[in-house]
Amino acid sequence: MSKNILITYATYTGSAQIVAEQISANLSNKEFKTTVMPMTEVKDLSGFDAVIAGSAIHGGMWLPEAFDFLESHKEKLNSKPFAAFLVCMTMAMKNSEKYLQFVSDFMIPVRKIVPPVSEGLFAGRLEIKKVQSLTDKIKFRISIATGVMKEGDHISSTEILRWSDSLSHLL
Ligand SMILES: Cc1cc2nc3c(=O)[nH]c(=O)nc-3n(C[C@H](O)[C@H](O)[C@H](O)COP(=O)(O)O)c2cc1C
Numbered sequence: 001m002s003k004n005i006l007i008t009y010a011t012y013t014g015s016a017q018i019v020a021e022q023i024s025a026n027l028s029n030k031e032f033k034t035t036v037m038p039m040t041e042v043k044d045l046s047g048f049d050a051v052i053a054g055s056a057i058h059g060g061m062w063l064p065e066a067f068d069f070l071e072s073h074k075e076k077l078n079s080k081p082f083a084a085f086l087v088c089m090t091m092a093m094k095n096s097e098k099y100l101q102f103v104s105d106f107m108i109p110v111r112k113i114v115p116p117v118s119e120g121l122f123a124g125r126l127e128i129k130k131v132q133s134l135t136d137k138i139k140f141r142i143s144i145a146t147g148v149m150k151e152g153d154h155i156s157s158t159e160i161l162r163w164s165d166s167l168s169h170l171l
Helices: 015-029 064-077 096-113 134-145 157-167
Strands: 004-010 033-038 050-058 082-088 118-123
Touching: 004 015, 004 064, 015 033, 015 050, 015 082, 015 118, 015 157, 050 064, 064 096, 082 096, 096 118, 118 157
Parallel strands: 004 033, 004 050, 050 082, 082 118
Antiparallel strands: none
């Protein structure tokens, strides 16, 4: 019987949802049954054999609702295969491979609550008009002006496919 996988996300501007949907599309092709939903809507994990959860990164952390999800469901999450991903702009920077350890450390607080069987670190997208705080808008404009970041969509379907392929035998 095919395994039932929950793929759940926390997002601010939509990239984590896109990543979740691409993971789902790939795993459905491998005969997993997948459900994609925002973390804020997850009520009960009993019907799922494994969970993949991912969040946008703000200030080097998963979003607060993603930690609420982990805390609310930690017993069940610790009893089944759990894989985690993050979406951030550091992974979209030039020579992002230099920052892999730095980005991987964004997962330390997640690991302390539920250790993932695997972690996906993905580039996201930046749309300054969707950033609410003026201070954050200015910070991003400076990063763009100095060439540190580029506005726009940096989601790599190839990287998402590679990671989700690697999950098949872990879930
Ligand atoms: C307020 C704010 C803070 C952010 N902080 C970080 C950060 O600390 N590190 C980073 O690499 N990206 C950071 N980003 C970039 C987001 O992680 C990136 O745009 C991601 O794709 C957003 O995902 P979402 O579209 O699912 O919300 C930040 C974005 C915003 C708006």
